[in-house]
Amino acid sequence: NRGLLIGRMQPVHNGHIEVIKETLEEVDEIIIGIGSAQLSHELKDPFTAGERVLMMRNALIEEGIDLNKTYIIPIEDINRNKLWVSQVEMVSPPFKKVYSGNSLVQVLFSEEGYEVIAPELFDRKVLSGTEIRKRILMDEDWQSLVPKATVEIIEEINGVDRIKHLNKKEI
Ligand code: ATP
Ligand code: MG
Numbered sequence: 265n266r267g268l269l270i271g272r273m274q275p276v277h278n279g280h281i282e283v284i285k286e287t288l289e290e291v292d293e294i295i296i297g298i299g300s301a302q303l304s305h306e307l308k309d310p311f312t313a314g315e316r317v318l319m320m321r322n323a324l325i326e327e328g329i330d331l332n333k334t335y336i337i338p339i340e341d342i343n344r345n346k347l348w349v350s351q352v353e354m355v356s357p358p359f360k361k362v363y364s365g366n367s368l369v370q371v372l373f374s375e376e377g378y379e380v381i382a383p384e385l386f387d388r389k390v391l392s393g394t395e396i397r398k399r400i401l402m403d404e405d406w407q408s409l410v411p412k413a414t415v416e417i418i419e420e421i422n423g424v425d426r427i428k429h430l431n432k433k434e435i
Contacts, residue, residue: 266359267291267381268352270339270369272299272393274309275418276319277410279391281327283383284334287363293333295356296320301338310397310427313338315417322413349376400427 267287273280287294298320301313311319317336324334335357342351349372362373362380374380389395390409399406400423407415418424 265291265361266293266295266357267361267363268295268297268356268359269363270297270299270352270366271364272303272309273316273320274311274393275396275410275423276316276323276414277391277393277396279386279388280320281323281411282386282391283363284324284329285327286383288329288333291361293335293357295335295337295359297337297339297352297356299339300341302340305426305430307397307427307430308394310423310430311421315421315423319411319414319417322417323411326411326413345372348372349378397427400424401431 267290269280269284269287271280284294284296298313298316300309303309304312304315317338320336321331324331337356339352339355342348345368360379362369362378363383364370364373364380365382365385370380370382385391396406396409398404399409400418
């Protein structure tokens with residue numbers, strides 16, 4: 265009984281961790297798909313798939329989640345929505361249930377016969393990647409919205425400078 269959760273995780277935040285913990289009460293193993301894996305160094309997608317894998321793995325360890333029950337797999341976009349489920353099936357361990365709050369993900373997987381579950385959103389006003397990226401740019405508190413692991417990796421890779429630099433206009 266394996267479940268799939270997909271997100272861009274730009275960056276990994278406390279909402280992702282909560283939904284992973286909840287999902288692990290319903291499934292034996294969870295596959296965490298890192299979406300839009302080919303993207304990085306863009307304001308909406310600043311971190312590489314590898315950096316996101318590292319944030320996620322270290323956050324799972326920090327939270328005491330059993331790594332033996334998790335898979336973290338990067339998934340690239342193919343820009344052909346009708347074929348995307350097949351693309352996911354090609355790179356993921358087999359799964360029966362899909363957990364996602366994203367409507368497109370929900371439609372595509374349910375059309376292919378998967379059971380789709382929309383997990384409850386925790387504290388969505390602040391626990392969203394968009395809000396966290398905005399706060400990083402504005403020097404507002406973002407550290408409290410993410411696992412320590414995310415703070416550490418962003419420090420290690422100079423992620424704050426990266427995001428601020430990406431926001432500069434050419435002059
Ligand atoms: P962005 O604003 O960049 O889209 P996001 O916070 O929506 O970031 P995603 O990586 O797009 O993060 O989220 C993937 C999935 O993670 C969502 O479809 C949803 O199922 C789950 N998720 C995201 N935020 C929360 C939250 N606050 N509570 C519970 N689940 C969440
Ligand atoms: Mg989103």
